[in-house]
Amino acid sequence: MHAEGKIRVGILGAGAWADSAHIPGWNRDPRCEVVVVCDVDKTRAQLMASKHGVSEWSGDWQSVISRTDIDVIDIVTPSSTHLELASAAIEAGKHVLCEKPVAFDFTQTRRVAGEARQKGLKTKLGFTFRYTPGAQYAKSLIDDGFIGRPFIFNGFEQNSQWLDPNVPLRQVQPQQDQSVIQTASLLEYGAPIIDIGHWWVGADYGRVVGMMRNFITHRPIRGSAEILRMNIDDGDMFMGEHTNDVMSSIQTSFVTVGNYPGIEARIYGEKGAIICRMVEEFG
Incomplete structure (x- = not known):
């Protein structure tokens, strides 16, 4: 923090999410100041x-x-650039807010988080949906004992954002081994609902079983007319058990007919239940 008392922020990435969420969010907080926007595309x-x-x-x-x-x-x-940028920022002594995922290998994520802790730096992932009014209110009810001891959590994040096979997916890596399914829906859409589940339940997963499927097998490459095989997870379902014995189920997809962002979280306990829907009803 500088003499004028403001937290000064450098934005890496000038895409749609920076435009619609990150930069406006920083600008709304009078304690913060965005001092520079950086992108490989200078224009x-x-x-x-x-x-x-x-x-x-x-x-x-x-x-x-x-x-x-x-x-x-x-x-x-x-996504493929996050680890390098986060590591470099931490090495330079900067606090880091990073969109998910930090890395595609959780051991690398833990490594850079450990480096930040050793330097006394703060890090955070962009789990923005937990800060929606509905999710916050639900959490306050849970903490106040409204549902009593929680038993079951069900999480859904389903929309039709990429149901059209002619729409390219920006987060896939076409050069990777197509014989192995790449994480896509679980990574981009599952992460927020998994985070809400962790947060509401108050415990990590102890064990998990699940499946991923590739429903739309061929897509165009962004900026090209070429159609390629895309062995990606565009739908998945998981069941798990938390370390406090709460059971969970997670279902995500970006090729299901539904509303964006399509998040619905349900938690059931000994005294009651809470259902929180974060959707545009006709979006």
């Missing part, structure tokens, strides 16, 4: 900075991370 970075009243933009993420006048690095870039 995009400049346009995004101008749109949100940010005075500086950059195409060089290394220079942004190394700046001494920045407290927090906010990573809103493609």
Whole structure:
């Protein structure tokens, strides 16, 4: 934090999520100031900075991370870049807000989290849906004993965002081994509802069993007319048991007819139940 008392933020990534959620969120908090927007596409970075009243933009993420006048690095870039950027930011002594996932291997995520702790730095993942009014109110009811001891949690995140096979998926890695299913729906859509489940239940998973499926097998590559095999998880179902004996089920998909973002969380206990729906009813 600098002399004027504000937390100074550097944004890495000038895509749709930075535009619609991250930068507006920082700008709404009077304690914070976004000082620079960075993207490999310099034109995009400049346009995004101008749109949100940010005075500086950059195409060089290394220079942004190394700046001494920045407290927090906010990573809103493609998933495959998160680990490198988060590691570099922590090494440079910056607090980090990172969109999910930090890495595709949980041991790497734990490693960089440990490095941050050793340096006394704060880190956070972009689990934004837990901060919606409905989810917050439900959690307060649970904490107040409204449902008593929890028994069962059911989580759904289903929408038709990529039901059309002609729409390319931005988060897949086409160059990867197509004989092995790639995590997609579980990663992008399952993570928020799993987080809400952890939070409401108050305990980690002890054991899990589940399945992933690839329903739409071929898609175009972004920026190209080429159609390729895409062995991705576009639908999944899991059952689990938390360490406090609560049972859970999780179901996610981005190829099911439904409303965006399609989140629904249910928790049942000895005294009552709570159902929280976060959808645009006709979206």
